[in-house]
Amino acid sequence: MLTRSVLFAALAFTVFTGCKKDNGAAPQSIKDSTTFARYENHFLEELWKVNPDWATQVGYHKYDSVLIVPSADARDKYVSFAKKQIDSLSRYEIGSLTDAMKIDHHLIENQMQEIQWANQQEKSWEWNPSEYNVIGTFAFILNEKYAPLEKRLRSFYQKMLNIPAYYKEAEKQIKNPVVELTNLAIDQHTGGVSVFENDFADSLKKTDIPKEEKQKMLERAKLSAEAIKGFAAWLKGLKNDHPRSFRLGKDLYQDKFKYDIQSASTPQQVYNSAVERKKYLHREMAKISKQLWPKYFGKEAMPADTLELIGKMIDTLSAKHVRPDEFQSAIAAQIPRLTNFVKDKNLLYIDPTKPLVVRKEPAYMAGVAGASVSSPGPYDKGGNTYYNVGSLAGWPAAKSESYLREYNQYILQILCIHEAIPGHYTQLVYANISPSMIKSILSNGAMIEGWAVYTEQMMLENGFGNNEPEMMLMWYKWNLRSVYNAILDYSVHTGTMTKEQVIKMLTKEAFQQQAEAEGKWKRVSVSSVQLTSYYTGFKEITDLREAYKKKMGDKYKLKDFNEKFLSFGSAPVKYIAELMLKKGGK
Structure with a gap:
């Protein structure tokens, strides 16, 4: 997740203004x-x-x-x-x-x-x-x-x-x-x-x-x-009898969303879309759960409550996970598999001269297991990109079991798509090809996170996971994270949703563990707007793909769309859409 802070400054400076006013005359527009x-x-x-x-x-x-x-x-x-x-x-x-x-x-x-x-x-x-x-x-x-x-x-x-x-x-x-x-x-x-x-x-x-x-x-x-x-x-x-609420409030939220997300939609429209997406995912998850029920539960009575049915199926599938000492090697093993799949399906060009280096998480980054990508700064485009893999060594058995159930054998694969190939790492490689330092430095978080979420869906659409219903069910659960991030952020910061309501919503409707839900409450209480970037970017990219597909007709190719989209660097999707859909553009 990428965010920027507006930092303070107090140095004396000379501001470059692009052109001068000459004796008070109105400045000439520049077309160069x-x-x-x-x-x-x-x-x-x-x-x-x-x-x-x-x-x-x-x-x-x-x-x-x-x-x-x-x-x-x-x-x-x-x-x-x-x-x-x-x-x-x-x-x-x-x-x-x-x-x-x-x-x-x-x-x-x-x-x-x-x-x-x-x-x-x-x-x-x-x-x-x-x-x-x-x-x-x-x-x-x-x-x-x-x-x-x-x-x-x-x-x-x-x-x-x-x-x-x-x-x-x-x-x-x-x-x-x-x-x-x-x-x-x-x-x-x-x-x-x-x-x-x-x-x-x-x-x-x-x-x-x-x-x-x-x-x-x-x-x-x-x-x-x-x-x-x-x-x-x-x-x-500090004595503080009248502290400010952590809730940003509707007016400030709308302004911050405008600057941070740079979406073609309003926060209310994103929220409404997320609610509809939630309903769609629940319907699809219910269908798959009913299909899989006899395979895993035989003739046991199926719960009448849809959410209970989905939750029980997810809980059963979550038992399939690697051992704690296999966590790092399991992640490393995914990289060549993902690369080969992308190549075989002709989804996107993967530059073989820009390898992703999988490494054990450095000591100074330690503290949270899992996986993350460390990329070189815009001024060091030739530097290595690292896929940092955390360790569960020394964790109590109950804690590691809970963690591994969350990152089970299905979710672990989706995580690697998101973080590495063809997600964040691949997008970074394309962004670094662009000569524009501005796009790298003023990068749009909704585009970056949205691309990573979009690639999860794209890979499954093209058969990753052998079209197994179990994999699709688990991806729907994973996708609910992005959806509920948007619902949660808007509901809390522009409304009055309480911690108890949030925990209940995330555990019962998004099928998250209690600890994960409590962590999300803490996150929304110390941040605002960024949680909406995942779903907003995902929705805008999928909408753009459909519009581009309609424009190109029988000339449309998924590989062409993906590569053209990435060629614009880490820019807001609404500006990429303008250029990709403009009349005469290809």
Whole structure:
């Protein structure tokens, strides 16, 4: 899942505006793609000056040593930066740009509008203490091997200088914070301070940095750790008689959805669509469950209640899973199988020069079993992409059994489709072919997550799993996650759905385990909108495919659709749709 944070900025900067006003005259519109390309490059350089943390995490390391103090002045300068960029964009005649640059124009404009909205309307800097967290970027500098260790440690040391001022300023800005977000911030800072107390010192031991210099670096790390723990203690002791609700509210939700999801639909329309999808899935799951009942239960009476019937069938099938010590090898074994299936069915070109490296989850990422993909930043397109596989070693038997029932032999295959081939990993390879840095940096999460969900369905449509009804039933259960994510997020943040109602809905209707449902409640109470990205993207991509199929008629080929769709990079589906469906386009 990919999300972006609107970060604060307080550096002095020179804003590139694309063209000048001459003696007060109205600016001329620009119809030159070459000029716009230069504007994009300069825009990114100025963005990294005011957003050094973001720069670090996308692989641009010129400003690794800079930490912005999140003051009111910083916000004002950031808003000013955004306004000037919008002024620059308005001078380019968008119709004269290439198709790729049209999307870049939209993405930059949307991001700059979101910066203004976030700082002037949402104002989460007042009520979300978890936004004030320096640890992630420092951990990135420490653990990602993009430069020699000594160079990274010196950047780390220089960046620490502003940590005490950073947290003093944070305490000034916070007003009536959300309880759930306050607790999240306390947990994150308490758990993450070890980066400064232990990890930094351990890394220093591996270098030849002079002893005197090391001592100065350790002293600053100690001051940084004290500032971090002091902020957590301040939050714990904060008197807050009238905290803000974690619910975003309908107006802010609609605005955030517009900027984050960039959908052609409204939040209400997505919610309504998700409700209809839920009904469809329940009907199909009931049909399959009735079909499979005699195979697994013989002449035992079938439950009259449809949801009970489905739940019992899913529970029975979930018993088919690998042993704890086979979890990693089972995931690794899926990659060549998925690759061969995609090739055999001619669904998509898989570049053999861009292999996916399956590895044991690194120690600094440990804590949650399962699987994830780590991709290189936009500035390091040649780097390896890793499929990180967690371990269940040391887990209590009951815990590992519950986990493996959730990721049973059917779901494990679907997980690998989603995360790897032809899901996230494959989409990333295609995105990196695109020369547009803008699409990689301002990537659209709904497109990225939607593609991964879409590929699950596409693979099963083409016979993956040998058309077994058991596999289809389990995919429907998996797809219910995306559907209920959208229903849940909208119902909670624009309505009054309670924790008890959420747990009941997810366990009874979406067939989730109690722990999983409780985890989702926690997630929706500390985030908003992102949970809708999976279903929204999936729905828009499947709708686009049907429209494209109708347009192409007997010339339609699934492989052509998939490759053309991916060729536009990580852009919002609505803009890809405009280009793929335009008159005369192929």
